[in-house]
C-alpha cells in the first residue's frame with residue numbers, strides 16, 4: 001500500500017513505558033465482560049463491529065483483504081481481546097493500521113494494546129497534541145483517559161491523507177472543529193461508505209465538546225461537508241446508534257441542529273436565561289427517538305453554553 005497526504009507529520013513513538021492510568025469512573029463501573037461484539041458486513045471487505053445489546057464504546061470499522069486489516073477506532077481497552085477475536089474471524093491477516101476518529105476514550109482507549117501488537121496508529125494532529133497535553137495535566141478532561149506514551153498516534157496529518165489499501169481508496173479528511181478539533185471523517189470511496197465517528201449522523205442528540213475545540217456551528221458545517229462528499233446511496237457509519245445511517249438521516253440531523261441552534265441563539269439574544277430557554281422546549285418536535293443516552297436538557301444546556309461564549 002502507499003500513503004500520500006498533505007503536510008504529514010510523523011510522530012515518533014516514545015521508548016519510555018508508562019502505565020495506563022486515569023480511566024474515567026463511568027468506564028470503571030461498566031462490566032465489559034457482558035458486552036459481546038457483533039460483526040456485520042457492510043460491503044466487500046468492509047465490516048463493522050458493534051456491541052450487541054448496547055454499544056457503549058461505539059463501532060469499529062474493519063477493512064480486511066490481501067494487504068491486511070485496517071481498523072477505525074479502538075474502543076475501550078477491556079474490549080481489546082474481543083476485538084482481536086472478532087477480527088480474526090473475518091481475516092487471518094494481521095491488523096496493520098488503526099485510525100482514531102477523535103480523542104475520546106471510547107475511540108482511543110484500546111490504542112496502547114494495539115500499538116504493542118505492532119499496529120500503526122493514525123489520527124489528526126490535534127488528537128496527538130491534546131492526548132499529549134492530557135498526559136501532563138490529566139484532569140483537563142475526565143471523558144478521555146490518560147494514555148500511555150505508545151498509545152499516542154504515531155502518524156498524524158493536518159488536512160487529509162489517503163490510504164490505498166485492499167483495493168480501496170480510503171480518504172481521511174479533517175473538517176473544521178466540530179465534535180472536537182481533531183475529528184477525522186473516513187471515506188471508503190470504492191465501497192461508498194463514510195465513517196463519521198461522533199460527527200452528526202445518527203438520530204440522537206449529538207455532543208460537541210467545547211473544552212476540546214468543538215462547537216455546534218462546527219457540527220453543522222461538518223454535516224454539510226459530509227453531505228457534499230456523499231452520494232444518495234452512501235452508507236453513513238456513525239459511532240453510536242444506529243451504527244448504519246443514511247444520507248437522509250444525516251440531512252435530518254443537520255436540519256434539527258440548525259432549527260434548535262437558531263431557537264437557542266434567539267433566546268440568548270433576547271436575554272433569556274438557560275432556565276427560560278429550557279422552559280421554551282426548543283427541541284419539542286425532535287424529542288423521543290433522539291433521546292438515546294442524551295436528554296433534551298443536556299443537549300440544550302450544551303448548546304446554550306456554547307452559543308453564550310460568542
Ligand SMILES: [Zn+2]
Nearest residue numbers: 102104179198
Ligand atoms: Zn466523542
